[in-house]
Amino acid sequence: MTSRHLTIALDIMGGDHGPLVTLPASLRAIRQYPHLTLLLCGDESVILPQLESLTDAERQRVEIIHTEQSVGMDELPTSALRNKKHSSMRRMLELVEQGQADACVSAGNTGALLAMSYYVLKTLPGIDRPALISSLPTASHKKVYLLDLGANVNCDSQTLFQYAVMGAVQAEQVSGITAPRVALLNVGEEQIKGNDVVKATAHLLSETPGINYIGYVEGNDIFTDAADVVVTDGFVGNIALKSCEGLGKLVINEVKRVSEQNIFTRIMAKIALPLLRKIYSRVNPDQYNGASLIGLRGIVVKSHGNAKSDAFLYAIREAMQEVERQVPTKIKDKIEAVLMERP
Amino acid sequence: MTSRHLTIALDIMGGDHGPLVTLPASLRAIRQYPHLTLLLCGDESVILPQLESLTDAERQRVEIIHTEQSVGMDELPTSALRNKKHSSMRRMLELVEQGQADACVSAGNTGALLAMSYYVLKTLPGIDRPALISSLPTASHKKVYLLDLGANVNCDSQTLFQYAVMGAVQAEQVSGITAPRVALLNVGEEQIKGNDVVKATAHLLSETPGINYIGYVEGNDIFTDAADVVVTDGFVGNIALKSCEGLGKLVINEVKRVSEQNIFTRIMAKIALPLLRKIYSRVNPDQYNGASLIGLRGIVVKSHGNAKSDAFLYAIREAMQEVERQVPTKIKDKIEAVLMERP
Numbered sequence: 001m002t003s004r005h006l007t008i009a010l011d012i013m014g015g016d017h018g019p020l021v022t023l024p025a026s027l028r029a030i031r032q033y034p035h036l037t038l039l040l041c042g043d044e045s046v047i048l049p050q051l052e053s054l055t056d057a058e059r060q061r062v063e064i065i066h067t068e069q070s071v072g073m074d075e076l077p078t079s080a081l082r083n084k085k086h087s088s089m090r091r092m093l094e095l096v097e098q099g100q101a102d103a104c105v106s107a108g109n110t111g112a113l114l115a116m117s118y119y120v121l122k123t124l125p126g127i128d129r130p131a132l133i134s135s136l137p138t139a140s141h142k143k144v145y146l147l148d149l150g151a152n153v154n155c156d157s158q159t160l161f162q163y164a165v166m167g168a169v170q171a172e173q174v175s176g177i178t179a180p181r182v183a184l185l186n187v188g189e190e191q192i193k194g195n196d197v198v199k200a201t202a203h204l205l206s207e208t209p210g211i212n213y214i215g216y217v218e219g220n221d222i223f224t225d226a227a228d229v230v231v232t233d234g235f236v237g238n239i240a241l242k243s244c245e246g247l248g249k250l251v252i253n254e255v256k257r258v259s260e261q262n263i264f265t266r267i268m269a270k271i272a273l274p275l276l277r278k279i280y281s282r283v284n285p286d287q288y289n290g291a292s293l294i295g296l297r298g299i300v301v302k303s304h305g306n307a308k309s310d311a312f313l314y315a316i317r318e319a320m321q322e323v324e325r326q327v328p329t330k331i332k333d334k335i336e337a338v339l340m341e342r343p
Numbered sequence: 344m345t346s347r348h349l350t351i352a353l354d355i356m357g358g359d360h361g362p363l364v365t366l367p368a369s370l371r372a373i374r375q376y377p378h379l380t381l382l383l384c385g386d387e388s389v390i391l392p393q394l395e396s397l398t399d400a401e402r403q404r405v406e407i408i409h410t411e412q413s414v415g416m417d418e419l420p421t422s423a424l425r426n427k428k429h430s431s432m433r434r435m436l437e438l439v440e441q442g443q444a445d446a447c448v449s450a451g452n453t454g455a456l457l458a459m460s461y462y463v464l465k466t467l468p469g470i471d472r473p474a475l476i477s478s479l480p481t482a483s484h485k486k487v488y489l490l491d492l493g494a495n496v497n498c499d500s501q502t503l504f505q506y507a508v509m510g511a512v513q514a515e516q517v518s519g520i521t522a523p524r525v526a527l528l529n530v531g532e533e534q535i536k537g538n539d540v541v542k543a544t545a546h547l548l549s550e551t552p553g554i555n556y557i558g559y560v561e562g563n564d565i566f567t568d569a570a571d572v573v574v575t576d577g578f579v580g581n582i583a584l585k586s587c588e589g590l591g592k593l594v595i596n597e598v599k600r601v602s603e604q605n606i607f608t609r610i611m612a613k614i615a616l617p618l619l620r621k622i623y624s625r626v627n628p629d630q631y632n633g634a635s636l637i638g639l640r641g642i643v644v645k646s647h648g649n650a651k652s653d654a655f656l657y658a659i660r661e662a663m664q665e666v667e668r669q670v671p672t673k674i675k676d677k678i679e680a681v682l683m684e685r686p
Contacts, residue, residue, distance in 0.1 A: 240582050
């Protein structure tokens with residue numbers, strides 16, 4: 001990373017563990033990155049005592065933005081939008097909107113974060129809806145970007161087309177993949193397969209020279225390096241990943257059950273369980289590295305609600321990376337370019 | 344099972360291995376079930392020599408229905424429908440349609456089987472589209488029925504409603520679950536979540552007293568006994584299961600890779616791999632026990648294309664069970680009843 005000074009706003013109160021996780025991660029980030037300033041949004045009386053361990057120089061790169069409210073993890077997005085105007089989540093987004101922060105990170109309520117981000121930051125020109133994107137592991141230890149993971153459950157072909165463009169930019173800028181291979185998630189690889197929306201999107205993409213569109217992939221291909229970016233609507237993306245998560249839990253339960261049989265099965269479980277947990281946690285998108293909300297006029301990274309300090313630190317780094325690569329500007333430029341190119 | 348005489352037609356030529364798998368399974372079924380007659384549709388010159396090991400009494404319960412054509416595993420459904428009128432798959436379906444067989448089983452091309460079944464058998468009154476249904480394992484070693492697994496990728500709320508009714512009948516009749524709990528697959532459990540089609544279906548189901556509708560479940564709940572029947576459209580159902588399959592392969596690859604490290608990791612892999620393969624094969628719906636095509640005026644069971652003899656035998660048993668429980672009649676009665684009940 002370069003050393004241009006960056007300012008990131010954090011929702012200190014968000015997540016299942018709130019300041020217990022977000023504050024230690026913040027301190028680690030401040031110590032690791034001398035070019036980073038953090039704006040800590042949350043209850044000053046909770047935050048202030050935790051900053052004592054910082055040196056004077058470090059302390060100068062931390063600012064507390066005191067807020068009285070916080071958004072509950074189970075709060076309805078509509079309620080959060082209406083009643084939590086003074087919350088740490090809302091304040092963090094406003095700092096980005098006002099240009100006081102380059103990006104923001106929250107481990108809070110995903111639905112509320114989506115609604116508030118959309119409301120406060122607005123979408124980029126040419127983009128109708130933001131999307132939730134994350135990278136997943138593949139069999140050859142590469143990354144594949146999957147979007148949308150649940151921001152939008154009713155997508156038309158224009159929205160999916162925009163998602164394809166945004167996903168390509170994210171893969172190119174954040175992972176450095178040149179001309180990323182973009183695929184649409186479908187029930188078969190043949191052209192005639194799929195529902196009407198997917199077919200219409202395929203038509204749009206195949207007419208767009210600026211996108212390296214490679215066609216359809218099936219659910220099992222997500223993890224096989226068949227594509228760098230896999231595009232689907234938020235309904236399918238969410239259910240696909242949650243199904244994987246559910247089956248993962250079933251597998252872990254079975255391994256535990258079998259482990260009690262004898263010494264060999266105990267050895268098996270001792271080695272297999274951490275391995276399985278590691279893989280499954282990487283598929284749980286926000287547990288691994290934070291999913292990003294893209295398509296907005298600002299950078300918003302979502303860390304897992306149940307994130308530990310490591311994961312929240314990773315999400316801060318993800319936000320820094322997106323600032324340095326100017327992802328929103330690149331998305332804006334790309335969507336303008338492809339719309340111009342289109343016949 | 345009772346001992347009323349049953350006649351099942353089989354697509355001997357279908358599947359990746361064709362007669363190599365379907366014939367041994369047929370012979371086993373004939374030996375195991377004295378009340379079973381099999382109509383073997385396929386190339387007589389291939390089938391006939393394999394029947395020599397049967398006793399005279401057994402041989403009397405086997406009839407060869409000679410066909411010249413077979414449907415290719417990669418053949419387009421439209422092509423199969425138009426050009427394969429004399430195929431083993433088509434003949435098998437006609438035998439059911441003409442009342443000469445009580446049910447049929449194929450391991451052939453799923454898309455072609457769907458198209459031909461719909462064309463030859465037609466749907467039951469009150470049912471617009473057939474669905475592909477299968478049972479999956481759950482954490483507490485019970486079964487959950489998931490539909491649609493890919494018969495229909497464009498579903499409206501009426502179709503999903505009919506699927507819910509059909510799924511309930513299947514769970515009740517085939518697995519003996521009284522008043523099965525029916526849920527809609529969604530991105531959240533709250534009433535406000537979901538796309539428009541799911542919300543409209545929820546409304547229809549909540550107004551139908553004859554169905555034990557319990558609300559929404561998420562992808563991870565498929566495997567947790569949260570419901571007995573999980574309803575979704577064929578696009579989502581197919582992608583959810585294929586994603587699980589893809590991740591399963593990734594997990595197995597990782598276990599294999601790690602296994603080479605030392606003696607303990609070798610022990611781990613030796614025990615973990617068969618366990619993982621067993622679980623994943625049960626989630627691959629047709630690999631486990633055959634998926635059923637329901638909603639038709641006849642019983643069609645789909646065995647996995649890559650099925651081994653055990654799996655094909657299991658699919659024959661599934662067909663026998665559906666005949667004995669008169670699943671199509673029960674679906675017809677149930678859909679009539681719920682449509683009458685609806686306000």
